[in-house]
Amino acid sequence: MPRILGVDIPNDKRTVISLRYIYGIGPFLSEQLCVRTGIDPDKRARDLTEDDLAKLASLLDNEYVVEGQLRRQVQQNIARLRDIGCYRGLRHRKGLPVRGQRTRTNARTRKGPRKTVAGKKGVKELR
Amino acid sequence: MGRSLKKPPYVVERLLEKVYRADSSGSREPIKTWARASTIVPEFVGKNFAVHNGRSFLKLYVTEDMVGHKFGEFAPTRTFKGHGGKASKAPKK
Numbered sequence: 001m002p003r004i005l006g007v008d009i010p011n012d013k014r015t016v017i018s019l020r021y022i023y024g025i026g027p028f029l030s031e032q033l034c035v036r037t038g039i040d041p042d043k044r045a046r047d048l049t050e051d052d053l054a055k056l057a058s059l060l061d062n063e064y065v066v067e068g069q070l071r072r073q074v075q076q077n078i079a080r081l082r083d084i085g086c087y088r089g090l091r092h093r094k095g096l097p098v099r100g101q102r103t104r105t106n107a108r109t110r111k112g113p114r115k116t117v118a119g120k121k122g123v124k125e126l127r
Numbered sequence: 128m129g130r131s132l133k134k135p136p137y138v139v140e141r142l143l144e145k146v147y148r149a150d151s152s153g154s155r156e157p158i159k160t161w162a163r164a165s166t167i168v169p170e171f172v173g174k175n176f177a178v179h180n181g182r183s184f185l186k187l188y189v190t191e192d193m194v195g196h197k198f199g200e201f202a203p204t205r206t207f208k209g210h211g212g213k214a215s216k217a218p219k220k
Binding site for chain 2 (some may be wrong): 080083084085086087088090117
């Protein structure tokens with residue numbers, strides 16, 4: 001299986017699809033990469049030549065922020081919000097939704113698994 | 128939802144005036160403000176403000192990182208003391 005930028009090993013799907021397994025590459029960028037490198041988007045990823053891979057790698061390296069670098073960038077943005085003590089930073093610190101969603105119910109993605117409180121109304125009925 | 132880019136940032140002009148006046152008079156006193164919706168512009172960096180949260184004024188020293196945010200983001204309006212237990216029942220008014 002082909003490797004692009006170190007660890008990423010997209011499988012034997014079409015190139016446009018498998019490129020999206022790289023963190024930071026979505027439908028749009030994947031399409032754009034195929035056009036700019038002149039690779040047939042419908043070609044299976046396993047059929048990519050060394051030359052194709054080199055082209056993709058150099059393009060990604062030079063012009064786009066993906067993978068580790070992108071993850072770091074996102075983390076830095078969050079760290080900045082935390083440091084300046086603004087509302088969004090406080091929400092990040094508390095692990096609650098940041099963009100004004102309701103927290104009376106739902107918000108489980110941010111809050112994690114439910115922590116049932118003993119003696120609270122309704123707990124008995126749940127069992 | 129972001130603000131349309133064809134508009135300039137929303138800055139309460141009175142606040143800018145106040146900052147300039149404080150600058151020329153050399154006053155280091157925090158500038159009291161209710162203008163929570165005002166964007167923080169580079170002119171405000173390194174100044175002390177006191178932003179109203181509906182009850183009191185919270186001190187805020189503006190740093191470079193805060194530019195582009197609004198004053199209100201730095202003065203939370205809600206108090207949450209936690210759910211249940213003795214600890215939270217005691218301070219209830």
